[in-house]
Amino acid sequence: MPNLNRRRGFAHERDLLLKLWRRGFAVIRAPASGAKARRFAVPDIVAIKNNRVLAFEVKTAEKKKTIYIPKHQVEKLLVFIRRAGGYGFIAVKIVGESGWRFIEVDKLEKTASGNYKVSPDMLVKSFKLGDLVSFVQGNKRIDEYI
Structure with a gap:
């Protein structure tokens, strides 16, 4: 049985999946926690x-x-979006808040150890769910939000 933090993480993934689904996305949650799945570049959620x-x-x-993200997680996200011709984001659920924040993977800061981080300042300047919906509907280019 997964520990409490992992269960909360799974619950947040399902919450984001449901929010995207309700906004008309085709969505799949692809947890790669199994040993065989780790060798593939599989993000937590894919939405189309x-x-x-x-x-x-x-x-x-x-x-x-500050949120620290292991290098291998960012690298697998980059591999996936290159293969798919898509866009990669770190989706952040802030404890105690109802909304989500999205940071483009290309905008992450690299740490001295080679991992990545999202600073609190980056969260303030990040996308909200409505921004992503507007982007996929063709109302704006992704770079118009910055």
Whole structure:
């Protein structure tokens, strides 16, 4: 049985999946926790709408804390979006808040150890779910949000 943090993580992944589904995306949750799945570049969630592929690594964080992301998770997300011709995001669920924040994988900061991080300042400037919906509907290019 998974520990409490993993169960919360799974619950947040399902929450994001449901929110994307309700906004018209075709969505699949692809947890790669099994040993055989780890050798493939599989993100936590893949969402498709209007021929745009969005791939997400899902993280949970407290409001004013930096989020650290292992290098291998970012690399598998990059491999997947290159193969799919899509867009990659770190999806962040802030504990105690109802919404989600999305950071483009290309905008992540690299740490001295080679891993990646999302600072609290980056979260403030990140996309919201409505921004992603507007993007896939063709209302704006992704770079118009920055």
